Amino acid sequence: MSVKILIPTPLRSYAGKEDCVKVDARTVGEALDLLTGRFAELRKHLYADDGRLRNFVNVYVNDEDIRSLQKEKTPLQEGDTISIIPSIAGGSSTGSQPVRLG
Amino acid sequence: MKVDTVLRLNEELVHRIRAHAAECYPHECCGALFGREGDSGREIFDMLPLENRHGDSPRNRFAISPEDFRRAEKVARECGLDLVGWYHSHPDHPALPSEFDRAHAWPWYSYLIVSVEQRQPGQVTSWRLADDRVRFTPERIEIAGRTLVAHVSPPPDSSGRG
Numbered sequence: 001m002s003v004k005i006l007i008p009t010p011l012r013s014y015a016g017k018e019d020c021v022k023v024d025a026r027t028v029g030e031a032l033d034l035l036t037g038r039f040a041e042l043r044k045h046l047y048a049d050d051g052r053l054r055n056f057v058n059v060y061v062n063d064e065d066i067r068s069l070q071k072e073k074t075p076l077q078e079g080d081t082i083s084i085i086p087s088i089a090g091g092s093s094t095g096s097q098p099v100r101l102g
Numbered sequence: 103m104k105v106d107t108v109l110r111l112n113e114e115l116v117h118r119i120r121a122h123a124a125e126c127y128p129h130e131c132c133g134a135l136f137g138r139e140g141d142s143g144r145e146i147f148d149m150l151p152l153e154n155r156h157g158d159s160p161r162n163r164f165a166i167s168p169e170d171f172r173r174a175e176k177v178a179r180e181c182g183l184d185l186v187g188w189y190h191s192h193p194d195h196p197a198l199p200s201e202f203d204r205a206h207a208w209p210w211y212s213y214l215i216v217s218v219e220q221r222q223p224g225q226v227t228s229w230r231l232a233d234d235r236v237r238f239t240p241e242r243i244e245i246a247g248r249t250l251v252a253h254v255s256p257p258p259d260s261s262g263r264g
Binding site for chain 2: 008009010011013044045056058060065083085086087088089090091092093
């Protein structure tokens with residue numbers, strides 16, 4: 001299935017400055033594998049060391065969060081749009097180590 | 103400490119961000135920053151206040167929902183601008199990024215922080231996460247000709263507050 005993957009602005013510099021990448025894939029996981037195969041630098045921003053999608057990465061197929069579908073096994077239809085949505089959070093939380101300023 | 107990026111915005115935007123921070127006190131406020139990247143730095147032209155969706159601890163954390171993220175991107179596109187960063191407040195804490203800020207940050211975005219002491223907005227700083235994700239770099243803020251550089255001494259305690 002030919003699908004589009006929309007790349008959010010902070011990750012475009014790791015994806016050849018593309019805002020949209022087309023791949024042929026049957027599932028979301030396969031599409032993301034193809035994407036990170038083509039742009040290896042993207043991998044560390046999308047996946048944790050254990051190979052799972054980082055908690056701070058939301059992936060939508062059209063308007064649906066894949067967590068409410070079949071996660072990375074979510075099947076794709078021709079023309080679907082996959083959106084990578086960075087989770088935006090922070091705050092002056094207590095109980096953690098001081099941040100490194102560089 | 104290396105300061106190699108510039109964030110420009112006008113007094114009115116700074117006023118609106120500080121007013122939002124005061125209004126939300128003692129909770130953290132948050133919102134999106136819209137602008138453009140130029141040869142001589144990044145300029146902010148507009149902002150969108152958003153709801154802090156952190157249900158458990160809004161006094162010292164903030165979260166922006168994926169739906170609000172998508173809405174912010176749409177607004178930016180409609181304005182012909184890019185979503186170039188985010189702002190949030192640190193109630194009763196300095197405008198320095200915490201470890202929690204770092205752990206949740208993304209490269210490229212500008213992260214603007216405003217401190218609020220007893221509902222009075224104070225210092226405004228801006229930061230970018232390094233590509234290796236392990237540190238923040240302060241960003242020079244230029245407000246209508248005035249230049250602010252983050253005071254980059256470590257936080258007064260070691261709790262990671264910032």
